[in-house]
Amino acid sequence: MRDLDETDLEILELLAADARRPYKEIAEHVGLTPPAVSDRISRLEEQEIIQGFTIDIDRGKLRGDVPVLVELEPTPDAVADVYAAAGELEGVEHVFEGMDGRVIVHATIPNADARSWLEREVDLGTVTGYDVTLCNRSDRVTDLAATGFALECVVCGKEVTNDGVTATVNGEIKTFCCPSCEDRYVSRYESHRDALE
Incomplete structure (x- = not known):
């Protein structure tokens, strides 16, 4: 890769x-x-x-549904089943499993009767409890800044800035913080390659 x-x-x-x-x-x-x-x-x-x-659809505006966050607490042996069942519920947008086994569902439901909505797919006998939060508003944050993906020099590990350089070595693009790191890498690569030949 x-x-x-x-x-x-x-x-x-x-x-x-x-x-x-x-x-x-x-x-x-x-x-x-x-x-x-x-x-x-x-x-x-x-x-x-x-x-x-x-696409990101606002189901509340589309059908007048109610956006909710539901936190389910399955019994330890039912986490996988509850997670799978929650994903089958109508109007589900996201399902998450926490490290502690809780299952969190973000959905829009036709009315505020969350219990009957849950019972359509989830066996509530496998759940020790659940909480429903009606959402007032939410935003989907899709901004992706390149700074969150800062490249590191393959020689020294420093962050590559605008002064950085790239080189193709054996068909792979490598990123360096400066020309001297590039020279060191290429020299080492060539000496290893020559030693193998």
């Missing part, structure tokens, strides 16, 4: 802000051609960094 470079991070940031952004617009922003952007996005999908393009 190839390491991400600054261009990959810029592409991810642009797509996180608007996944429908045309490749031509991305290409103009990052200084590539649209086919090169397409190739990079395909590679990011193959590496499972991008796991899909989706």
